[in-house]
Amino acid sequence: xxxxxxxxxAAGAAAVVLGGTDESGLGRLLASQTDDVFRHxxxxxxxxxxxxxxxxxxAKNFCLRLLFLDDPISVEVVEKFVVAGxxxxxxxxxxxxxxxxxxxxxxxxxxxxxxxxFRAGLRPVLAGGSTPWIGSDEKKGGYGDxxxxxxxxxxxxARWETVLYVMVGHGGEGAHSADKHVLAxxxxxxxxxxxxxxxDVTKVGFQFLLKSRREQLWFYLIEFLKQPVFAEAETQAxxxxxxxxxxxxxxGEAYPIAALTDSQRGMLQHLDKLGLVRQREEWYxxxxxxxxxxxxxxxxxxDQQGFLIVETNFRVFAIEPTDLQVALLSxxxxxxxxxxxxxxxxxTRTSVRGALMNGITxxxxxxxxxxxxxxxxxxxxxxxxxxxxxxxTDQLFLWQVETRRIxxxxxxxxxxxxxxxxxxxxxxxxxxxxxxxxxxxxxxRMAVTELGHIEVKRWRNSR
Numbered sequence: 184x185x186x187x188x189x190x191x192x193a194a195g196a197a198a199v200v201l202g203g204t205d206e207s208g209l210g211r212l213l214a215s216q217t218d219d220v221f222r223h224x225x226x227x228x229x230x231x232x233x234x235x236x237x238x239x240x241x242a243k244n245f246c247l248r249l250l251f252l253d254d255p256i257s258v259e260v261v262e263k264f265v266v267a268g269x270x271x272x273x274x275x276x277x278x279x280x281x282x283x284x285x286x287x288x289x290x291x292x293x294x295x296x297x298x299x300x301f302r303a304g305l306r307p308v309l310a311g312g313s314t315p316w317i318g319s320d321e322k323k324g325g326y327g328d329x330x331x332x333x334x335x336x337x338x339x340x341a342r343w344e345t346v347l348y349v350m351v352g353h354g355g356e357g358a359h360s361a362d363k364h365v366l367a368x369x370x371x372x373x374x375x376x377x378x379x380x381x382x383d384v385t386k387v388g389f390q391f392l393l394k395s396r397r398e399q400l401w402f403y404l405i406e407f408l409k410q411p412v413f414a415e416a417e418t419q420a421x422x423x424x425x426x427x428x429x430x431x432x433x434x435g436e437a438y439p440i441a442a443l444t445d446s447q448r449g450m451l452q453h454l455d456k457l458g459l460v461r462q463r464e465e466w467y468x469x470x471x472x473x474x475x476x477x478x479x480x481x482x483x484x485x486d487q488q489g490f491l492i493v494e495t496n497f498r499v500f501a502i503e504p505t506d507l508q509v510a511l512l513s514x515x516x517x518x519x520x521x522x523x524x525x526x527x528x529x530x531t532r533t534s535v536r537g538a539l540m541n542g543i544t545x546x547x548x549x550x551x552x553x554x555x556x557x558x559x560x561x562x563x564x565x566x567x568x569x570x571x572x573x574x575x576t577d578q579l580f581l582w583q584v585e586t587r588r589i590x591x592x593x594x595x596x597x598x599x600x601x602x603x604x605x606x607x608x609x610x611x612x613x614x615x616x617x618x619x620x621x622x623x624x625x626x627x628r629m630a631v632t633e634l635g636h637i638e639v640k641r642w643r644n645s646r
Contacts (some may be wrong), residue, residue, distance in 0.1 A: 184548050185558070207397065207398055207401035207402075207405075208398075208402060208405055208439060209237060209400060209401055209405070210237055210281070210284075210285075212405050212408070213234070213237070213284075213423075214284035214285060216416075216419065217416055218286065218424075219416035219417075220416045220419050221285070221286045221298075221420075221423070222300065222416075222420075223417050224420040224423055224424060225286075225298065225300040225301045225304050225421030226300065226304065227304065227420075227424045227427075228304045228305070228307060228631055229308070229424070229427055229428050229431060230304070230420075230423065230424045230427050230428075231301055231304035231305040231308065232305060232308045232309075232427075232431075233427035233430065233431070233477060234285060234287070234301070235305060236477065237281075237285075237286075237587055238278075238282075238285075239274070239277055239278055239281060241264075241265070241274045241275065241277070241278040242277070242278035242281045242287075244264065244278075245261065245264065245278055245282060245288070246282075246287065246297065246305075248264065249288065249295070249296065249297045249302075250297065250302060250305060250306060250309070252297075252298075254293075254296070255291055255293040255294035255295055255296040256294045256296070257292065257294045257295075258295060260294075261295055262275065268384075274321060285364060286298055286301075287301055295340070295582075298372055302312050312641065317607040331435065332434050332435035335434065335435055335461060335468060335470055335471075336434060336470055336471035336485050337420060337462070337503075338458065338461060338470065339458035339459065339470030339471055339472045339473075340458065340470075340471070340472065341458065342456065342458025343396070343399075343400075343457060343458040343459060343472055344505075344507050345361050346361055346365055346369070346403075346457065347392065347399075347507055347511075348361075348506075348507060349361045349366065349369070349375075350369070350374060350375065350384050350388055350391070350392060351384070351392065351507065351511055351514070352383070352384070355461065362456040363379070364453060364456070365453075365456055365457065366379050368403065368406060368407050368410075369388075369403075370382075371406065371409075371410075372387075372402075372403065372406035373385055373387045373388070374387055374388035374391055377390055380423075386541050386542030387542070389514065389538070389541045389542055389543055392511055392514070393511075393543065393548075393550075393551045395545050395554070396472070396475060397476070397478065397545065399473040400457075400459070400472060400475060400476060403457070404426060406421055407453070408423070412446075412449075413446075418446045419555055421444050421446050421447050422446065422447070422450055424447075425443070425447045425450060425451070426476055427476075427477065429454075429459060429460065429469050429473040429476060430473065430474065430475075430476035430477025430478070431477055432469040432473055432474070433469070434469065434470065434471055434473075434474060435468060436468065436469070437466040437467075437468055438466065438467055438468070438469070439465060440462070440465050440466060440467055441465060451467055455467075455574055457472075458470055458472050459472050459473045459476075460473060470628055488555075489554075489555050489556045489557045489558050489560070489561060490502050490503060490504055490508065490555060490557055491552060491555045491556055491557055491560075492556070492557050492559070492562075493530075493552055493556075493570075493571055493572060495572040495574050495575065497529050497530040497531070497575060497578070498527065498528075498529055499512070499516050499527070499528045499529065499530060500525060500526075500527055501525065501526040501528075502523070502524070502525055502526075502557055503524050504525075504526050509521065509526050512526070512528060513528075514538055514541075515530070515534055515535055515537070515538035515543065515548060516528040516529065516530055516534055516561045517529050517530075517533070517534045519529045530575065530578075530579075531584055535548070535579060536582055536585070536586060537580050539582065539583055540586060544583065545579040545580045545582070545583040545625055546632065548579055549571060549576055549579060552570075552571050552575075553569070553571050556570035556571065557570075562629055582646075592620065592632070592633075593632075593633040594620050594630045594631060594632060594633060595630065595631050595632075595633065595636040596628065596629075596630050597609065597628065597629045597630070597631065597639075598626070598628040600627055603627075606627045608623060609629070609639065609643070610629060612639065612641060612642055613631050613635065616635060616639075617633070617635065618632050618635020618636070618639060619631055619640060620632060620633040
């Protein structure tokens with residue numbers, strides 16, 4: 184009965200986050216941590232629950248089966264939890280990899296058991312009996328009514344969009360007010376190149392802009408946690424614990440800053456500049472962005488509301504877009520008209536190739552256009568058609584094939600040799616030095632690299 188109760192509660196937990204796909208990269212970050220980091224992290228019950236929700240379905244199943252077993256069980260018994268067949272074996276290998284990498288279970292001569300610290304932290308969260316972590320005894324009302332909560336959410340989105348405005352190079356509202364520490368992190372993460380004020384987005388940054396808002400947040404935060412200030416195991420664990428708690432917090436509720444550690448208070452100031460929280464005196468208020476940290480997919484993501492209509496003639500209509508959305512669209516769409524409530528553009532070979540040459544793939548463009556499709560374009564359940572016309576999808580991939588099929592390189596063409604011997608000796612030298620790009624034996628022509636031309640010229644003069 185107790186196991187059935189845990190199963191029911193965990194089913195709700197599984198719907199909250201990720202589902203093991205690790206789109207955010209958080210699983211890879213945790214897998215790279217040391218044992219000391221996990222020792223501090225698993226001392227926090229909300230962190231144990233957050234780690235559970237990161238796991239694939241089968242790995243969650245293993246955890247719940249072992250949660251109330253104090254004694255180890257044999258490997259053979261664990262393998263019986265899996266359905267026979269190739270798919271079952273693949274799922275088993277994936278589950279084992281996650282549980283090993285995140286130090287969730289331990290292997291001994293007696294068998295397999297959950298990490299005692301993880302088990303002790305997770306049990307009260309799922310079965311009840313844990314103490315509140317939000318400081319409810321000290322909590323006071325902050326953003327009480329819904330109107331103020333909406334304002335708080337708008338404030339958080341505006342803060343984050345300030346960062347994105349800087350990246351797209353658009354002079355939108357607040358584009359020049361990005362904090363210097365935030366800018367420094369963007370450069371360290373390889374999203375921007377150059378110097379502040381005279382910078383450009385990199386290929387990695389271009390791909391970053393097409394990610395969902397949740398993926399953007401985690402990409403930035405993961406890079407932020409690589410800074411030397413988080414080098415100590417205890418500090419790294421405290422930072423991760425704070426992010427997990429923010430992901431489970433409620434929009435507009437007031438939480439006491441006094442309950443945080445010194446390192447968490449310092450990190451809170453940076454999160455305020457990103458729009459994840461808002462500080463007021465001795466309280467902090469998580470925004471709607473904070474709730475995205477532990478929520479997968481487009482549900483609840485204000486950035487994921489559809490606004491695009493793509494026609495079979497490659498015309499793109501953006502319905503009531505923001506300045507930021509138009510600036511991002513212009514990276515791969517030739518925007519032709521801008522009206523108060525609509526922008527119109529066309530997917531052209533030139534505009535799409537520009538995006539492809541900047542490291543974006545056709546898959547990413549298709550995903551972005553489908554994810555942001557206008558609600559009127561989204562098919563109902565059971566409808567076979569796609570919000571993106573098949574002709575447009577196919578052409579995007581054809582343009583991508585063009586960029587991979589043809590590579591432009593600076594070269595020198597050699598022709599009109601004095602005789603066959605001169606041609607053959609030059610050809611042999613070019614092959615030996617690696618300067619040869621192509622050769623036409625019948626026409627007695629060859630192309631060499633620009634750098635190799637210097638060596639060939641020196642060799643011919645010394646003959």
